[in-house]
Amino acid sequence: xxxxxxxxxxxxxxxxxxxxxxxxxxxxxxxxxxxxxxxxxxxxxxxxxxxxxxxxxxxxxxxxxxxxxxxxxxxxxxxxxxxx
Numbered sequence: 001x002x003x004x005x006x007x008x009x010x011x012x013x014x015x016x017x018x019x020x021x022x023x024x025x026x027x028x029x030x031x032x033x034x035x036x037x038x039x040x041x042x043x044x045x046x047x048x049x050x051x052x053x054x055x056x057x058x059x060x061x062x063x064x065x066x067x068x069x070x071x072x073x074x075x076x077x078x079x080x081x082x083x084x
Contacts (some may be wrong), residue, residue, distance in 0.1 A: 004066045005042060014027060014028065014029050014061070014062045014063065014064060015028045015044070015059055015060065015061045016025075016028070016059070016060055016062065016068075017044055017047075017057060017059050018055060018057075018058055018060075019048075019049050019055045019056065019058070020058060022049040022055070024047060025047075026044065026045060026046050026047045028042065028044045032056045034054055042060075048081075048083045050083060050084050051083070053063060053082075053083055054080060054081070054082050054083075054084075055080070055081055055083060056078055056079075056080055056081075057079050057080075057081045058077070058078045059076060059077040059078070060076045060077075061074070062069070
């Protein structure tokens with residue numbers, strides 16, 4: 001699996017990108033559901049924090065009206081990013 005890939009174990013319709021400790025989040029809605037075990041490549045626009053610095057970007061998936069995947073034990077995707 002490539003470094004920037006997330007493997008989905010269930011179908012999903014939404015994902016949220018956020019920076020812990022910062023206000024706001026970006027919501028991504030998939031055009032179609034991703035089948036269990038399938039891999040889908042998507043581009044997401046991320047709204048950065050207002051202040052310059054190094055931040056942890058987190059992405060969590062959600063099964064609509066059920067639960068966020070992280071609340072069910074699935075690891076969040078995360079990367080350290082620099083806001084310049």
